[in-house]
Amino acid sequence: MLYTALAVATLLAFSATAHPVLGSLSLIRLPISKNPHPFTFSSLVKERTLLQTRSGTAPSANEEVSYIVKCTIGNEAYDLILDTGSSNTRPNRTKSPILLRRPVILSKSRMGPDLPFQLGGLTVSKQLIGVANRTSGFPGVDGIFGVGPVGLTSKTVSSMKLVPTVLDNLYKSKSIWYEALGVYFKPLTGDATVQTNGEITLGGHDPSKYIGKITYTPVTQVPNYSRYWGIDVSGVSYGTKSLLKSVPAIVDTGTTLIYIPQNAYYTFLHDTEGSTDPTGLPVWGTKPTQNFVFTIGGTKFTLTPNQYLVPQAQYAHFGLDSGRYFAWISTLGPVPDGQLSFVIGQKFLEHFYSVFDTTSRRVGLAVAR
Numbered sequence: 001m002l003y004t005a006l007a008v009a010t011l012l013a014f015s016a017t018a019h020p021v022l023g024s025l026s027l028i029r030l031p032i033s034k035n036p037h038p039f040t041f042s043s044l045v046k047e048r049t050l051l052q053t054r055s056g057t058a059p060s061a062n063e064e065v066s067y068i069v070k071c072t073i074g075n076e077a078y079d080l081i082l083d084t085g086s087s088n089t090r091p092n093r094t095k096s097p098i099l100l101r102r103p104v105i106l107s108k109s110r111m112g113p114d115l116p117f118q119l120g121g122l123t124v125s126k127q128l129i130g131v132a133n134r135t136s137g138f139p140g141v142d143g144i145f146g147v148g149p150v151g152l153t154s155k156t157v158s159s160m161k162l163v164p165t166v167l168d169n170l171y172k173s174k175s176i177w178y179e180a181l182g183v184y185f186k187p188l189t190g191d192a193t194v195q196t197n198g199e200i201t202l203g204g205h206d207p208s209k210y211i212g213k214i215t216y217t218p219v220t221q222v223p224n225y226s227r228y229w230g231i232d233v234s235g236v237s238y239g240t241k242s243l244l245k246s247v248p249a250i251v252d253t254g255t256t257l258i259y260i261p262q263n264a265y266y267t268f269l270h271d272t273e274g275s276t277d278p279t280g281l282p283v284w285g286t287k288p289t290q291n292f293v294f295t296i297g298g299t300k301f302t303l304t305p306n307q308y309l310v311p312q313a314q315y316a317h318f319g320l321d322s323g324r325y326f327a328w329i330s331t332l333g334p335v336p337d338g339q340l341s342f343v344i345g346q347k348f349l350e351h352f353y354s355v356f357d358t359t360s361r362r363v364g365l366a367v368a369r
Contacts, residue, residue: 176203
C-alpha cells in the first residue's frame, strides 16, 4: 500500500494480556468501511509513483481510497488503513498526550510507555507501534494497520531483526488459534461513496463471505515479490487473447487498482482500441464486452465488464466524463529491474474473498458473495 504521510517515526511498545473470554479457537470478525474522504485521481498518481520505486522496506499507502479498521491505543480510538502491503502498524498522528511525552526515535528503538493496543475485543500482547512525529496528508484516517509478512519489518528497527506484527502477537498469545487473516471487500453500490462494506476475520476465514471453495497458492519464490503476499499467476487473458503467462504478482489490500505489466496493458489497449486517459485509467468510446481472466492456482478468476469498469453511477463523484468507459485496470509503466510491476489491488479483491495465511505461508482466493 502506498504510505505517503509518514516522514519521521518513533517506536513505542504496548503490552498486555490476551482477552480472557475469547478462547483459543475463536474467530474475530470486524466490520471495515471505505475511507469517506473525497476521491481524487491525484491519489492514483501518488500510488503509481511510489509503487514504481518501492524498495520493499518503506511503508506506503493510498490514503484516499482505503478500507479502514478501528482499533484503540490506550483510551483513544484510531481509524487505520488495512494494508497487506506493509507489516508495521503505524498511527500517523498521536491523540494521547502520553504518546508525545516520551518520543522514541526509530533508529534508537528504545521502549516507550505501556499502553494497551485493542482490536475487536482483544488486547494485543507486547505490540510495537510506530508513531509519526511529523506527517502530511492522510485526510480522514489515522495511519496504517500492517498485516503483511513479518519480513517486511526488516531494518525498520535497528535493535531488532524483525518486528512481530499484530497477527503474530495474537497468535503467540493464543488469542487466535491459527495465524491467518480473511478479507471481505464489497464494491460500493449505486452512487454511494461511503458504506460499511467489508469485514476482516482474525484467525481464519468466514465461509459466509464466499461461494464454493478457496483456492490456495503458496507465496512465490520470485525475489522481491516473495517478501510480500506475492503469488505466481499462471496467466492473464482478455477474452480469448492471452496477455501474460507465468508471472508473479503481489496481493495488496492497500493498492487501489489492478496494475498489470506494461506489455500486457498495451496489448490490452491495442486489441480493444482503447487509450489511456489523463487520470491514468484506460478509456474507450465503446464499452468493452469481453471478460478479464486471471488464472491462479489452477483456478480461473473472472472479472466481467461490469466488474472491471468504473460504475457510471459514480462518474460524477470521480469527475469522469460521461459517454466514455473507464476501467480499474492500469499499469505502472516501466519500472526498475527487480521492482514490482504486477499488483492485484482492491478492485480485484472487491469481487474475490482473500485469505492471507501466515501459518502455511499461502494466499487463498474465492468468489465473494
